[in-house]
Amino acid sequence: MKPEISRVLEVCAIGLMGDVAPHVAPSYRQATVFSTAVILSSVREELDRIAERRVVENAALRALFADATSVVSDPGLRQRLESASAGSDTDYRISALDAANDALRALLIELHVQVESLDSDAARRLESEIWRELSKSTERRKLSLGAF
Amino acid sequence: MSELADRIADYARHRLGDAVERVDGVERIHGGASRETYRFRLHTRDAGGSRERRLILRRDPPGSLIETDRAIEFNAYRAFHGTSVPVPEPLWLEEDSRWLDHPFFVMEEIPDLEARPQMVVAPPYDAHAEKMGLQKWTILGEISRADPQERGLVGVMEGVSAEGAWERELSHWVGVIDEDELAPQPIVRAAIRWLRAHPPPPAQKIAVVHGDFRTGNFLYDTEGRIHAILDWEMAHLGDPLEDLAWGINRVWCWARDDRVGGLLPKPRAIRVWEEASGLRADPEALHWWELFSCVKGQAIWLSSAREFQDGKNQDPILALAAWMQVNAQDRAALELMGRLT
Numbered sequence: 315m316k317p318e319i320s321r322v323l324e325v326c327a328i329g330l331m332g333d334v335a336p337h338v339a340p341s342y343r344q345a346t347v348f349s350t351a352v353i354l355s356s357v358r359e360e361l362d363r364i365a366e367r368r369v370v371e372n373a374a375l376r377a378l379f380a381d382a383t384s385v386v387s388d389p390g391l392r393q394r395l396e397s398a399s400a401g402s403d404t405d406y407r408i409s410a411l412d413a414a415n416d417a418l419r420a421l422l423i424e425l426h427v428q429v430e431s432l433d434s435d436a437a438r439r440l441e442s443e444i445w446r447e448l449s450k451s452t453e454r455r456k457l458s459l460g461a462f
Numbered sequence: 463m464s465e466l467a468d469r470i471a472d473y474a475r476h477r478l479g480d481a482v483e484r485v486d487g488v489e490r491i492h493g494g495a496s497r498e499t500y501r502f503r504l505h506t507r508d509a510g511g512s513r514e515r516r517l518i519l520r521r522d523p524p525g526s527l528i529e530t531d532r533a534i535e536f537n538a539y540r541a542f543h544g545t546s547v548p549v550p551e552p553l554w555l556e557e558d559s560r561w562l563d564h565p566f567f568v569m570e571e572i573p574d575l576e577a578r579p580q581m582v583v584a585p586p587y588d589a590h591a592e593k594m595g596l597q598k599w600t601i602l603g604e605i606s607r608a609d610p611q612e613r614g615l616v617g618v619m620e621g622v623s624a625e626g627a628w629e630r631e632l633s634h635w636v637g638v639i640d641e642d643e644l645a646p647q648p649i650v651r652a653a654i655r656w657l658r659a660h661p662p663p664p665a666q667k668i669a670v671v672h673g674d675f676r677t678g679n680f681l682y683d684t685e686g687r688i689h690a691i692l693d694w695e696m697a698h699l700g701d702p703l704e705d706l707a708w709g710i711n712r713v714w715c716w717a718r719d720d721r722v723g724g725l726l727p728k729p730r731a732i733r734v735w736e737e738a739s740g741l742r743a744d745p746e747a748l749h750w751w752e753l754f755s756c757v758k759g760q761a762i763w764l765s766s767a768r769e770f771q772d773g774k775n776q777d778p779i780l781a782l783a784a785w786m787q788v789n790a791q792d793r794a795a796l797e798l799m800g801r802l803t
Contacts, residue, residue, distance in 0.1 A: 340491070345492050353778055448648055448649050448792075448796065452792045452802075455788075455789045456793075459786050461715050
């Protein structure tokens with residue numbers, strides 16, 4: 315699509331903030347227009363990385379699960395980890411990548427609970443890996459409009 | 463809005479009789495996410511002549527960010543009106559939906575002031591950040607110092623033991639996350655497990671907890687004076703450290719530096735609160751409540767996303783709040799758990 319989507323969103327957001335919002339009354343509607351403009355700006359920020367961050371994260375989680383299979387003691391969980399780690403993303407629509415990400419992050423919670431209960435050096439190393447991945451996951455999702 | 467003005471006028475006549483002439487100037491404003499908020503002018507006439515009063519209507523919406531009891535909010539305003547904790551005067555609480563379709567309450571408007579949180583770091587307000595911070599944390603100390611019995615809030619708000627305050631609050635907000643999350647939340651789930659495994663000491667006292675005491679929920683002027691504490695919709699009885707921890711949460715660091723609420727460095731804010739409240743912020747207990755505040759915050763942002771997604775309330779501010787704060791709240795939780803790399 316040309317002009318580029320990010321450029322269109324940028325122009326629309328600037329227009330809403332600068333040209334439209336100041337002339338809208340009452341203040342509640344003005345704030346709504348302003349919020350809509352900020353939403354467009356956020357979509358613009360997210361747009362370029364929207365598929366990449368999901369693909370990267372899903373791959374990172376599958377790699378983590380592959381490492382975890384030798385550490386966890388629960389056979390059912392181990393089997394689910396093996397199955398998940400053998401998967402890959404073949405459908406790059408956002409809805410499909412999100413569905414995969416939701417399933418992987420649900421499994422990550424299960425793994426995290428199990429690892430916390432294990433008393434071994436390997437479990438502690440894996441736990442550290444889980445935290446590192448969780449920290450990276452917040453970097454991938456970070457938006458510039460947040461206060462932190 | 464003229465139909466709403468007429469209906470408000472009918473209600474005012476129900477309260478004040480024929481002295482009510484008319485209602486005008488009805489305008490919806492942003493005022494907390496759980497209720498529709500309107501300002502209006504009430505015109506009355508008595509032996510002394512005509513009077514105009516600027517008032518605020520807070521009405522329950524069909525869906526809201528936080529499901530709360532408007533009677534608790536109204537009674538919290540009533541409890542602190544006329545004390546060292548500045549609040550608008552509450553006038554009428556109406557539970558009967560026949561007047562305005564939903565329950566509501568009416569209170570005084572304190573006009574021509576700023577409330578937006580981001581403005582504390584913008585001119586001319588930023589020059590008064592320290593002054594505002596000292597007032598803000600002193601006022602919170604006054605709230606924490608207050609005796610709920612003397613303020614008439616025992617019986618209005620659900621009682622809780624000093625030992626049980628943390629568990630009740632944690633269970634409540636975990637329940638909200640269980641119900642409203644649209645996607646798995648591994649960070650907040652880890653935080654919840656840690657909180658349950660490391661309970662805090664009993665509360666020093668059972669205090670009035672504002673429930674949402676932060677920059678953004680008070681009115682201030684260009685000289686940095688705070689005129690009113692608003693949005694008592696989540697007020698309850700509990701551990702006073704809950705309010706302190708919520709107010710110093712990282713997600714309210716609007717100046718993007720170490721000043722909590724965009725106003726004062728965290729150690730100073732805590733000292734001011736301790737002096738005003740006469741209570742101690744034990745570091746370990748406060749740490750527990752800070753991490754709890756990340757769980758509570760996440761519950762609110764996830765509910766916001768759910769409300770918008772399900773179409774119960776499609777104010778864009780709900781989508782924006784979820785986009786902006788879910789990630790910031792996760793990062794705040796990671797930082798508190800020493801896991802933000």
